Amino acid sequence: MAVTALREKQSAVHTSVEAIVEVKGICKSYGNVEALRDIDLDFPRGKLTSLLGPSGCGKTTLLKIIAGLIGASAGSVTVDGKHVSGPGPERAFVFQDFALMPWATVLRNVAFGLELRGTGKTEREETARRYIAQVGLSGFEDKYPHELSGGMRQRVGLARALSVDAEVLLLDEPFSAVDEQNRRKFQEDLIRLRSKQNKTFIFVTHSIEEAVYISDRIVLLSPRPGRVSQVIEPDINRSGDPDRIHRDQHYLDTVEEIWQGLKQYVE
């Protein structure tokens, strides 16, 4: 019942905010295996939308299709009205396994996106330093990835994505290889960071708590084949102390509702 209420509210919000990423009729098959079926989704500008679902629901596949890293079998993705046929400068990706170059320092890793674009050394390092500071890694510029913890490595990955100044950030389970305490701290920092950056986030996760904690919108996907089963907009006030959210009644209710909905897919 509460879900229907949320749904109604969602459609109301939907019309008021312009969509930056539009996914229309996306299908993806690997041979005989159907990974995604007929996905229609809009991602509103400036919001953080999570793709949530059990394993096998194709959430990472969908994210990579939006990133242009893999092609869809049918359907189209547009970003700012432009058709997506491959990676583009308006989108930046944060990888589940960090994908940091072990031979390069934090500074060079963060500046890598700009390096590939041919930005001059001084300029790109200045930008990189700024974002390294924003993700809370000041003082680690000359360290190598192997000298950092998992959480810090992913902060490098995030800083790298931020520094190319893309409008859309695509995060593929960014915290799944980060330990629990660091993950929570990182989630808090992400909320703070978002209030400063006016960017659109698309976030893949399999953690219900994580999705509810950080998202403006949650897209629930059901598995085999992956389809959109629900769109939820948790109405949680994220200003103020992030710790408070974990005790927020609305937060707890939403987590419980989503779990009741997902339960049937867990064997």
Next chain:
Amino acid sequence: MATNVRTESEATNLTLPATSEEAIGLRDRPIILRLVSIALFAGIWEIAGRIPVSFAFPTFSDTIAAFFGLIADGSMPAAYLSTLQPLVLGVLLSTFLGVGIGIVCGLSRAGEWLLIPVFIVLQAAPVAAFIPLVTFVYGIGMTAKTIAVMILALPVIVLNTYKAVRNVNESLLVMCRSFLGTRWQTITRIILPDASPVIFAGLRLGVAAGFVGVVLAELLITPTGIGDLITFHRSRADYAEMYATIASIIALSTLTLVFLQWIEVRVFRPEKRGA
């Protein structure tokens, strides 16, 4: 990390010494144990020489004395001067040629299809059989010896380079693509840096093979340099001198390899450096 190590040991498996990375660990052992180990080896050699196990088995002390004698009379330095020339030249040529071929084969399917099987055969087969043939084509000079070195060193270097390039970290390739890296940028900024530790390990194996090649060339083709020193002292039954020469070339090759490994860790493995 675990997958990294796996591909690496696989890469070395195909090549000559499949020393799993911890097996190499000469440098991990405390100095004292290493000295004890050397002393023990020398002691056993000394005793075996004193029994003696064979008329042709000199004691350790005699061999050491012979070693300094050979250095003093200048015959060993002169021999090394002539041996090292084809070795260095052959290894250098193999390095440029081998890394080049390996990269091309790693990047291009056609190159892989056409060339890699040949090098796999050359790697597994006893190519030493070619050395007498080389003599016919190039005579008994420097060219023949350099080619002998290359015959042995090239396959290892090509195959290691090829495997390193082929097994490059997939997720870094995707990352580079997502940040709009061009093909050329992907090769120079991701593939080559990621492959360089394994390529360098291949060079080390190439140097080891090069030593085998130059010794064989000098023993088989024409007695010059170290090969001449060994053959000459054997014919005069100066066994201590002969053993000293052989031990010296084994020691030189070992020291070279340890040095190269040290460079490898210092330069190419920031994750292992200063550990």
Next chain:
Amino acid sequence: MTPFGYRIPMMASLLVWCVAWEIVGRLDLVFLLPPFSDVLAAAVQLVQTSSWQDATVTTLRAFATGMALAIMCGVPLGALMGRVKIADDLLGMWVNIFSSAPLSALVPVLMILFGFGERTIIAAVFLFAVWIIVLDTRAGVRHVSPSLIEMARSYGATKPALYAKIILWAALPEILAGIRLGLIRGVKGVVIGQLLVAIVGYGALFETFSRNFRMAEFWALTIILFAFAMLIAELIERIEGKVEYYAGARQ
């Protein structure tokens, strides 16, 4: 390595090279390179000669003996180094040195110690093959999961049973890999040994053929030798494939 498109292209591209060889041979560009068909014909003739058959018997016998000795010494020594730290500390350095040293330099020593005959060849095979078997066995034994050993102990396994029923089997993939590499090195050892001694087996044949410029026969012998080396490696790889299923599960 991709399981598909690997073995098939490999064979195919070698055929291309054989055709290229045939063409170069027919054009008579290099007098040392007779057409491939001539080499094949020579190979057929060669295997019927008694000199080849005798040489093959000698070579195989020396190879098999040397390899058997290398495996019999290498595996226990490797297991010892894998399990006993002091043995590892004292021997590890030398095993590493000899596994990558130019052992061909030692063949002249073998010749004086063992004479100009089969015993030298056996010693050469042993010397070339043994170190890599020791190294890989050691690595395999070291990687045996401690909980597996504790499991055997807790069920009351005696020391011999522990080695025979747990350690040997758990380390089998690495031991087989070591033996495969040892075999490849052993083939090199037998050839280098015979080339240097020059009056035994294939070494004598190579010597005769190259001295008298009988190039077709020289190449035929080379091809037979190469094929033999590849065949052995392939054979062991098959056996390795059979134990791989649990090597993969272990990790």
